[in-house]
Amino acid sequence: MNKRFKQSILLVGDLVILHCALLLTLIVRYFENPLTYWHSHWPYFLPVFVIWIIVLYISGAYDLNLIYNRRRFHSTAINATIGSALLAILYFYLNRSEITPKTNLAIFSIIFLIIFVLWRSLYNFIVKSYLPKNNLAFIGWNEQSAKLLEDVKNQPHSGFETALIFKNKEEIKNLPALIKEKNIHTLVISTELFKDEELRQVLFDCLSLHVAFYNFVDFYESINGKVPLEAIDQAWFIENLDESQKNFFNLTKRVFDLVLSLILFIISLPFWPFIALIIKLESRGSVFFKQTRVGQQEVNFQMIKFRTMKTNGNHGGMTQEHDNRITRFGNILRKTRLDEIPQVLNIIKGEMSFIGPRPERPEFVSDLAKAIPFYKTRLLIKPGVTGWDQVSGFYHSPSVADTIEKLQYDLYYLKHRSLYLDLAIFLKTIATVLGRNGR
Numbered sequence: 001m002n003k004r005f006k007q008s009i010l011l012v013g014d015l016v017i018l019h020c021a022l023l024l025t026l027i028v029r030y031f032e033n034p035l036t037y038w039h040s041h042w043p044y045f046l047p048v049f050v051i052w053i054i055v056l057y058i059s060g061a062y063d064l065n066l067i068y069n070r071r072r073f074h075s076t077a078i079n080a081t082i083g084s085a086l087l088a089i090l091y092f093y094l095n096r097s098e099i100t101p102k103t104n105l106a107i108f109s110i111i112f113l114i115i116f117v118l119w120r121s122l123y124n125f126i127v128k129s130y131l132p133k134n135n136l137a138f139i140g141w142n143e144q145s146a147k148l149l150e151d152v153k154n155q156p157h158s159g160f161e162t163a164l165i166f167k168n169k170e171e172i173k174n175l176p177a178l179i180k181e182k183n184i185h186t187l188v189i190s191t192e193l194f195k196d197e198e199l200r201q202v203l204f205d206c207l208s209l210h211v212a213f214y215n216f217v218d219f220y221e222s223i224n225g226k227v228p229l230e231a232i233d234q235a236w237f238i239e240n241l242d243e244s245q246k247n248f249f250n251l252t253k254r255v256f257d258l259v260l261s262l263i264l265f266i267i268s269l270p271f272w273p274f275i276a277l278i279i280k281l282e283s284r285g286s287v288f289f290k291q292t293r294v295g296q297q298e299v300n301f302q303m304i305k306f307r308t309m310k311t312n313g314n315h316g317g318m319t320q321e322h323d324n325r326i327t328r329f330g331n332i333l334r335k336t337r338l339d340e341i342p343q344v345l346n347i348i349k350g351e352m353s354f355i356g357p358r359p360e361r362p363e364f365v366s367d368l369a370k371a372i373p374f375y376k377t378r379l380l381i382k383p384g385v386t387g388w389d390q391v392s393g394f395y396h397s398p399s400v401a402d403t404i405e406k407l408q409y410d411l412y413y414l415k416h417r418s419l420y421l422d423l424a425i426f427l428k429t430i431a432t433v434l435g436r437n438g439r
Helices: 003-029 033-061 071-094 102-129 145-152 176-182 195-203 217-223 234-240 245-281 328-336 338-349 361-371 373-382 400-416 419-434
Strands: 134-139 160-166 186-189 214-215 288-294 301-304 353-355 384-386
Touching: 003 102, 003 217, 003 353, 033 071, 033 102, 033 195, 071 176, 102 361, 134 145, 134 176, 145 160, 145 217, 160 195, 160 400, 176 195, 186 195, 186 217, 195 328, 245 338, 245 353, 288 361, 301 338, 328 338, 328 353, 338 384, 353 419, 361 373, 361 400, 373 400
Parallel strands: 134 160, 134 186, 186 214, 353 384
Antiparallel strands: 288 301
């Protein structure tokens, strides 16, 4: 089972237990005739179910790595249930519905939490004990393959188990027989061997065995959510970045950016004077921080944010962890991402998008482009307020080492960008804001 299919199973299961939790709640409260109350409660609880699913997603309950970590999962389940219940209370208060299910909502939350934990535990048990592992074979061995093998071991949710390793093409003469013997389902071929004619003939002879073939780069992407920079060349970009197929997506994204940025600007504008006042009272300097950044097609623009640093003694270098230039209020703005709000003006002007690679300063772009191959390909699209790299769970500075890592995430987004991926990034960004994990 691939990652998205597993997540779909979890989603369907969660929807089922939400309905079961409501039914059990009504049985507990109205034992003699629960079905009568079902018809009056179910329509009003449907939006509550939607709220629950969104909060679960934002909390990471569909992160397949998380559900194998019991302590983190239980913490996430409790926090998500409390958060969903509070939002449900707000929904019923604002909706002024015919029912005011205070007690029912409390019972529903407790029952849901119990069933939810049991359901996810059952899912883990079935996956580990009964679902067959996808036996994996590596053809070609190098440092990249060794690193990928370690990634597979560290991600049990992927469902792969390494059964064979062929270190060179001479070892694959009996490949069809070994595939049958070891019950191999997936073959991963290293980059240097993928175009070898002799190997291709052996792989061709394996077609009748219904084995899935992956080149190293594609399999690495599916496991890690990023592109291995050291394993690609110009041909990868030609084969994977067909910008002519993105016209509808680009138009839809621009409409979404424009509408949402205007809404956020109107909603947030009354708070700007208060934020400005606190910034001015805490330290000298301008309310806004403006800096030249490189945008799409290497066009420079002035990115605008609320100022979060002191101006006195500020050398203008890259931000460090526990940077003493950051003011107390600035730290709050950064943690909650509120310092990014003025960037809605950049989005309205068409210089940025909500989702995309983070824009860098021209001097950084110039230096990094010399040190890192294909660095400027991230400039094919508009930079974003948040992006696939920003929700990866790691902070990446503008240093060369971190930028290589960041570029791998940017290239993944460049290849796979879609409305679905943008929505996923948007929701994960909300989780970052609520968790105050910004920097």
